[in-house]
Amino acid sequence: MDTRTATRIGLLAALTAVATMIIHFPVPGVQGFVNFGDSVIILAALLFGPAVGFFAGAIGSGLADVLLGYPHWALWTFIIKGLEGLIAGHMRAQPVVAGVLAAVWMVFGYFVAAGFMYGWPVAAAAIPGDGLQGGVSVIVALLLYRALRGYVSPR
DSSP states (O other): OOHHHHHHHHHHHHHHHHHHHHSEEEETTTTEEEESHHHHHHHHHHHHOHHHHHHHHHHHHHHHHHHTTOHHHHHHHHHHHHHHHHHHHHTTTSHHHHHHHHHHHHHHHHHHHHHHHHOHHHHHHHHHHHHHHHHHHHHHHHHHHHHHTTTOOOO
16 A cells, blocks of 8 residues: 555545534434445545545544444444445446445445344334435535546546
8 A cells, every 4th residue: 555545545534534423413223323424435435446435434434433432333333334435446437336335235234233233123213314324425425526536536
């Protein structure tokens, strides 16, 4: 990994954490929240590829969970959000498909995590909130991607 990539990961992980922590709404029942960190994860993956998407998502979102008082979610989030960025990065030649698949993975990942932690009825109740977060995040990420793609070099 070169210095440029490491710097991008650090900056985008920090931006992911901030977007998660500043713009979030609690979801009753699962001790979680809806946030816009996913927009940054998907955008990072579309602009810079799967490695940057993975680490920005995993580190930034996991850190946000710890700082916001949800440490019991941090490992789950590290895996779920990291893979979200990885998926979006691998599919970035088709940005809409990349965003949708990444968001679907995020909803599924949190369904499984919440199912193990709180039970399947509680997990099912969180699907609409996670789906809303994913859908809005994809739209925001795609709008930002269209605005920035000509100004950002993936290398």
